[in-house]
Amino acid sequence: MGFSCGIVGLPNAGKSTLLNALTKRRAAQAEAYPFCTIDPNHGEVALADARLRRLAALASSAKIVPTKIAFTDIAGLVAGASKGEGLGNRFLAHIRERDALLHALRCFDDGDVAHVAESVNPARDAEIVETELMLADMESLQKRSAKLEKKARGAGDEAKSAAADKALAEEILSFLDKGDSASVIALLNEEGAAKRRARSWQLLTAKPVLYVANADEEGLRHGSAHIRSARDYAEEKGAAIVLLSARLEEELALFSEKERADYLKSEALAPTGLEELIRQSYALLRLITFFTVGEKEARAWTIPDGTSAMRAAGRIHADFEKHFIRAETVAYQDFLAHQGWHGAREAGRMRLEGKDYIVKDGDVMHIRHAS
Secondary structure (H helix, E strand, C coil): CCCEEEEECCCCCCHHHHHHHHHCCCCCCCCCCCCCCCCCEEEEEECCCHHHHHHHHHHCCCCEECCEEEEEECCCCCCCHHHCHHHHHHHHHHHHCCCEEEEEEECCCCCCCCCCCCCCCHHHHHHHHHHHHHHHHHHHHHHHHHHHHHHHCCCCHHHHHHHHHHHHHHHHHHHHHCCCHHHHHHHHCCCCHHHHHHHHHCCHHHCCEEEEEECCHHHHHHCCHHHHHHHHHHHHHCCCEEEECHHHHHHHCCCCHHHHHHHHHHCCCCCCCHHHHHHHHHHHCCEEEEEEECCCCEEEEEEECCCEHHHHHHHHCHHHHHCEEEEEEECHHHHHHCCCHHHHHHCCCCEEECCCCECCCCCEEEEEECC
16 A cells, blocks of 8 residues: 655756655756656655654564655646646646645746746746646546546436536536636545545546745745745645755755754754655645554554554555454553553553554554454
8 A cells, every 4th residue: 555745846846856855865866957857756755753763662672664655756847738738748647646746836046947937936836737737637527527428328327326427527627617626625525426436536636735835045044035925825725835945955865863953053044844744745645653563573554544443454464454353452652651562451551443443543553363
């Protein structure tokens, strides 16, 4: 089960540099001209979680295995991408495969780094990208609606289902025609058979978005009109935004923790936004963490919020789900307070949960299963 965030934005917004910083390696080519990235670059990033370290210390675990999120640097979009401009159709297909989007907004001036619009304007840049995503979705929905109309003319349950799907497609189209992607997200988060089917349509505008204000060091110190513009735009969209300097993060990613702290102190810079970006990405994907703890290893497992204990067991091993019996479960704070499994049992804080139990963030679990 993989979870991935696609990094999108105009060319030269800092997407490849940001991926390099996240992965702490030069995974992506970052140059000062448009479309230096053609094929998407991928990288996995561990989520720093102090709870896992504490659990490992308590259990004297020989190995620590953190949870990870995949990030993908997707080549820059331009106006007309939905019609194929700038290899747009190819890039849009890569975006459809991601679970959520990080939208990089350029918030720095640099004459050596070309801008496809020849000036920096984060709000305008965001609208260019999001307009192309909406246009691509509208074209996709129009084609789908035409096919559904033919199916709806038939009889039986299949025709009824097609009619419901067609009505939903037209409702989504009406929102997109008004530029209202927020209503599309809200609509598809509702319950209902048609909505569940529509979630498989991979609509670009239905993906949750986190904005990234990519500034220079001067902007980090003193702020700027560009940063204010990006923040205002994100606030208008009801979305979160993280401020950072992708170039600085890329350089600091190769430093030791002490070197990093010393540099930030010497340059009078606040702690960087990279960890906040990873944390916000995790929240954006609506993920939670549960733990397995023992002498051999302490491991964090990533699951969607709302996952049952039986499905969570399958995250560990398919056979655990297939032959699930019960899940020995202790809340993280109780596990710490009572010094592990034995103390939690003695204090009555260990629970035996069945297959339908909804796993909570921080649960420490041991799966009982038939051999």
